[in-house]
Amino acid sequence: MDLLPSTERLLGIRSTADRPDDLRRALEFVLDLVGPGFTVERFEAGGKPSALVYPGEHRPHFRVLLNAHLDVVPGTDEQFRPRRDGDRLIGRGAQDMKLSALVMASVFRDTATRLPYPIGLQLVTDEEVGGRHGTRHQLDQGVTASFVVIGEHSALRVVAESKGLAAVRLHATGRAAHSAYQWLGDNAVVKLVRAVDAVLAAYPVATGEEWRTTVNVARVETGNQALNQVPADATAWLDVRFPPEDTDFTGRTPDEVAAHFAALCPPGVTVEVDHVEPPHRADLDGPDLRALQRAAREQGYSGELLRKHGAADSRFYFQRGIDAVIFGVGGDGQHGPDEYADLTTVEPYRRALVAFLEGIA
Structure with a gap:
């Protein structure tokens, strides 16, 4: 004291x-x-x-x-x-x-x-x-x-x-169009939402303490600022926490972790991994x-x-x-x-x- x-x-x-x-x-x-x-x-x-x-x-x-x-x-x-x-x-x-x-x-x-x-x-x-x-x-x-x-x-x-951690970004690209004519565009936000849903299906949001890999959707952005426009881009930031025994992440390179998430995502979505910490x-x-x-x-x-x-x-x-x-x-x-x-x-x-x-x- x-x-x-x-x-x-x-x-x-x-x-x-x-x-x-x-x-x-x-x-x-x-x-x-x-x-x-x-x-x-x-x-x-x-x-x-x-x-x-x-x-x-x-x-x-x-x-x-x-x-x-x-x-x-x-x-x-x-x-x-x-x-x-x-x-x-x-x-x-x-x-x-x-x-x-x-x-x-x-x-x-x-x-x-x-x-x-x-x-x-x-x-x-x-x-x-x-x-x-x-x-x-x-x-x-x-x-x-x-x-x-x-x-x-x-x-x-x-x-x-x-746990270790990985910082992951999902990028969706589409084609802009007037929102009244959706068939002329390709909505990147919709693609991104489907990708996020697929990731969370593999890594459900924890509702209690569990010793497993978790994914937090920390931020979602699009460059689109107009209500009447189909967005051509969208990005989601993911915070991933993983225990030592999860070999999908432990000992893996950023490129390998990116490939793991890319396999979960639909076409038109690419993955970048900023860093993987053991x-x-x-x-x-x-x-x-x-x-x-x-x-x-x-x-x-x-x-x-x-x-x-x-x-x-x-x-x-x-x-x-x-x-x-x-x-x-x-x-x-x-x-x-x-x-x-x-x-x-x-x-x-x-x-x-x-x-x-x-x-x-």
């Missing part, structure tokens, strides 16, 4: 993607909390700063890497004025994930120099906008590890699987994962395994064969108006991290 004043100051920093100065302020704030005596490697890509902190002069292969993101999604002015309500700390980023980040930073500060193996602290500022300029950029620069703990919220449970799965029987579960149970928590439907930076490690899990404090309201962290989980989280790091030694 000694971290509360620091957490409230960090929550007051509006570290959103469109405010580069505040991203740097948040990063420097956490680095100041870690303090001197460590090597700090600084990175920057796409205007997003990040840092890697470790003992010693030369970057090692890390036995354990603690990963935290300091950026948040946009919010109102009120959400950047944190407040307490009993055991709740309310504010943008309280649950996701500035409080966990400060716990991780303090655990690293207090244990790194006495652990008999290399440990690092990875601080990034772009997770909420894709993670490509933070975690992925550092991995591209040669950062390696055996096991990674990402401090996203989990209420001391262990997230061992999360899912994430840790070794469920791995000794480090089991050790982290034991550490959580020693604090009175279940340490149960969870699956995450959203994508996380853990996917970049999975892509490189590195085991990564999500393990953080409790709370609720992620990205919502009343986001909060559960303060009763803070000390157990800290003790569990320390016990895990000491236990695997």
